Amino acid sequence: MINLAELNPEELAQEVAKVKYWHHYLDFGRNVVTKQGKEGKFCRKFQQWILSGIPEDLTNKSVLDIGAWDGFYSFSAEKRGAKKVLATDSFIWEQRELYGLDHNFWRDFGAGKQGFELARKIYNSHVEDYNIDVLDLHPDKIGNFDVVFFLGVLYHMKYPLFALEKVRSVTKELLVLETHISLFFSLFPQPLMRFYPSNELSKDVTNWTGANIALVKSWLLTAGFRKAELVKWRKDRAIFYAWV
Template identity: 45%
Template sequence: MSNDSNPSLDQIRKEVEALKWHHSIDLGNGIVTPGQDNSAKKMKRLNFPDSFKGKTVLDIGSWDGFFAFEAERRGAEKVLATDSFIWQGSVDWAGKQGFDLAKRVLNSKVDEQVVDILDISPETVEMHDVVFFLGVLYHMRHPLLSLEKVASVTKEMVILETAVDMLWHRRPAIAFYPTDEVGSDPTNWCGPNTAAVV
C-alpha cells in the first residue's frame, strides 16, 4: 500500500491545507506547506552555512519556523525559535499553529518562546552562537534598539535579511515610514541602507 493512502498523511495534508502559511516547509512524504515565502530559495541567497554542528541558534521572528527547523536539520546543538507579533495573532495569519504543526510532523526538538524583540536579552533568551534576524528589522519602529538587542545575545554571527532603502547614501541611513507607504503595510516601519546594518 502506498504512503499516499496512509490516513495519518491524509490528516496532515488536511491540517496543512487549513492554515495560511508564510514559509514553504518540506514536511516529508511529498507534503510541502504552501507558504508565500520561497524559504529554500531565500536560504540559498543568504548563503546559509551547510552546517550548524555544535552551534546554538536563535531564530528571532520565527513565524512558521522554516529557518529554525533548517538549523536543527543542519546539526545545531540547540535551537530556540522566538516570535511574538505573529504567534500572538496580531495579524491575519495562522498565529503559532503553523509552527506547532510543522514541529509535530517533523518530530522537532526546537525550543520555542513567545518574546518580543525589544524584550530579548541574555536573561530572557540566553546567548547564542548564531542569531537569525530575517525579515524582521524593517518591521521595527526602533530599528537601532532592535539591532542592539540582537547583538546583546550573539556570540559569533548574525544572519540578517531586511528590506533596504536609501541605497544612494554612502553613510549609514534609515528611512522612516510613518504610515503604510511601503506595500500598503502599516507594519513596515523602516528601510535601512547597507551601511546602516553592516
C-alpha cells in the same frame, strides 16, 4: 491525540490544510507541502535565497531564530546540525490583535503558533519555542546563542538600533541579518534611510524603515558588533553577517 506518523499522505494533507494561513513554504514529505505561503511560489524561491545566505554547517552550534513564524529557518538550522535551536516570536504568535491592525494586508492572515506547532510535530523536531518580543530579549531570559537569525524583522522595528542592541546582547558569535533596504539610498556611501510613517511599503503599516547598506552596517557596529559585512543583495533585500 492524532499520531501524525500513522497518517497517510491524504490525512496528513488534511491536517496541514486546517492551518488557516501558512506564511512559510514547508515540505513535509509524502508529497505534502504548505500551499498558502505568502505570494505563492515567490515565497519558496525567496526562502531558498535567504537559506543560501545562512551557514551550511551549524554542527554543535546553538541557534536563535527571532521572528520564527512557521519555523522554516528554525527547522533548517536543526537539519544543518545545530545542537540547540530556540524559535522566538511575539507579533505573529500572540500579539497581532493588540496592534489594532485592520487593513487589507493583514486581514486574512491567521495569528498564532498553529502552523509552527504542527510543523514541529510532523518533523518530530526538538526545536524549542519562546514567546518574547524583540525588545524584551535578554540573556537572563533566553541565554546566549552562537548564531542568531534576525530575518525579515528589522524593518518592522520602530526602534531599529535599540532592537539590534537587544539582538547583540544574546549573540555569542554570529548574527545573520536579512532585511528590506532602500535601493535608491544604497547608491550613496553615506548612512541614509527612508522612513515609512504609514503604509508606503507594501501597504503594510508595520513597515517602518528602508535603510541603505551603509546605515545597516553602521547600526550593527553601533549596536556592539565587531565587524559587519554585506553577504548577499537581491533587489530591495539584503543579507548581512555581523560578528561579535
